[in-house]
Amino acid sequence: MSRVTPWTVWLVLALSSSAAADTIVLKNGRRIVAENVTEDATHVTYQTPAGQLSIPKSIVARIEHDSLTYSSASRAAAEAPVTAPQIEPVRGYEEVAGLAVHDNTVDFAYLARLESDARSGSATSVAKFAAAQHAAAQFLLAKGDTEAAIDHYRQALVFAPQNTGLLLNLAVLYLHQSQFTTALDPLERARRVAPDSADVAKLMGWAYYGANKMDKAIEEWRRAERLRPDPEVEQALDKAARDKAEEESYREGETAHFALKYYGGATPDLARGILRALEDDFRDLESQLDYTPPEQISVILYTQQAFADITRAPSWAGAINDGRLRIPVQGITTVTPDLARVLKHELTHSFVGQKSHLRAPTWLQEGIAQWMEGRRSTSVAGALVDAAGQGMAPRLDSLEGSWTGFSGNSATFAYAWALAVVESIIDQGGVSDISRLLDRIATSTSTEAATKELLHSNYDDLDQQAVAYLKHAYLR
Ligand SMILES: [Zn+2]
Structure with a gap:
């Protein structure tokens, strides 16, 4: 879920005439941004770059039609494999919560005062600060602003790094955003503080389940059951065991750089064709990005049946x-x-992620991936330049984190902007600039620091450069 920024409003006006992008929200929390979504009694059908795809209605929570709908986290929780435990990080500071959030807004001046008290390090002032940040986070969460809620938990954890309540609440927000691997970080920290917590094990199981690591999910949920029997965890265990059996029925194929798994429903011919295409792509990316991923890359082909059984969405x-x-x-x-x-x-x-040590921001990831697949800004250049002219272009720093919570419209615009910026960088310095930028990002304090060092441009400069490029390349 993202903050509502001015350009999301522009999008409704500017892009509503083009193909409508809807968001299919699955019961596991995953979101699929797609075009031409239709539904009948049993299936939801949508258009993908790989052709038309249908998924069973049973795995779909809802469809958000081309509007700025923000789901509440509590609703998503009911659709997760297990529910999130309710944990108050700090008790006995109810008056602090009332001072942190009042008149339907967060009192940032009050939070700042508590923060400077917390710097003194006294246990009471740290507890007060944690309670206030928790109250602010829950308030923002209720308003649908998960990103901001996450920020508040992270600020509180700076002063109270061992507060398991804060750690678990933060983990739950990541899980709701399908950031399963990210969720493991606060969970592992919580485990070090409270090794026998059933809640930690329950949420760890959810994180591994979401990351499709069935063995580890089963291990964590069994541990949770031993610590505190819970019918919900028992159900989740049954489901995970079925998923694991499903995965074991997959067939496999292997080449120098890829390990492929596919369900019996996909043909061996298709599997071989995909591996051949990937090996060609691998060689091309290797030379363009001057990088070779060190380990075999795993590939999984999904069929409709597998979607139904595993309830996962395509990630492309x-x-x-x-x-x-x-x-x-x-x-x-x-x-x-x-x-x-x-x-x-x-x-x-995979190349961009590994070359940058998983530090490339989303805008750069998606910009490069679209450029490499052969997409160009031709059809959207006019709309992007108009938006920028009205001061409604997104700023790159708002496109650094996860986009999984963006509405269909915001996502469409974010992809288009990311591509325009990457195109303009390549126009200026060639693909080698992209390659060197990724190396720099791997060691810089931030992406913007890397662009300043390497391209002598900050984010504002890059945004302006993209507009100039779009005008020059497409609108003359
Ligand atoms: Zn992508």
Whole structure:
């Protein structure tokens, strides 16, 4: 979920005439931004770069049609494999909560005062600060602003790094955003403080389950059951065991750089075709980005049946890159041009992620992946330049983190802007600038620091450079 920024408003006006982008929200919390979403009694069907795809209605929580709908976290919690425990990080400071949030707003001046008290390090002032940040986070969460809520927990943890309540609440927010690997960090810290917490084990199981690590999910949920029997965890364990059996029925293929898994429903011909295409893409990316991923990359082909059983979504539509390429191939028997683009796009994410030590921001990831798949700004240049002229272009720093919570419109615009910026960088200095930028990001304090050092441009400069480039390249 993102903060509502002015350009999201512009998008409704400017892009509503083009293909409507809707968001399909799955019961596991994952979001699929897609075009031409339709539904019948049993299935939801949508358009993808790999052709039309159908998923069973049973795994869909809801469809957000082309509007700025923000779901509340509590609703998502009911749809997760297990629910989140309710944990107050600090008790006995109810009056602090009332002072931190009043008149339907967060009192930032009050928070700042508590923060400077907390710097003194006294246990009471730290507890007060934690209670106030928790109150602010919960208030913002109720308003649908998960990103801001996350910020408040992280600020509180600076002073109270061992507060398991804060750590668990932060983990739950990441889980709601499908940031499963990120959620493991606060959970591991909480485990060090409270090794016998059933809540930690329950949430760890959820994180591993979301990351498709079934063995570890089962291990954590069994541990949770031993610590405190819970019918909900028991159900989740049954489900995870089924998923694991499903995965074990996958067939496998292997080449020098890829380990492929696919369900019996995909044909061996298609699997071989995909591996061939990926090996070609690998060589191309290796020379363009001057980088060779050190380990075999895993690829999983999904069919509709697998979607139904595993309730996972394709990741090509969004910024989700969990280290494996997950490709939906339902109804496809050969590597079509559209599927070829999806493969190149997804493989690019692996290269960019690894070369930058997983530090490339989302705008750069998606910009490079789109450029490598062959997409260009031709059809959107006019709309982007208009938006920038009205001061409604997004700022790159708002596009650094996860986009999984963006509405369909915001995501469409974010992708378009990211591509325009990357195109303009390549126009100025060639793909080698992108390659060197990724190396620099791996060691710099921030991406903007890296762009300043290497390209002598800060984010404002890059935004302006993109507008100038779009005008020059497409609108003369
Ligand atoms: Zn992508």
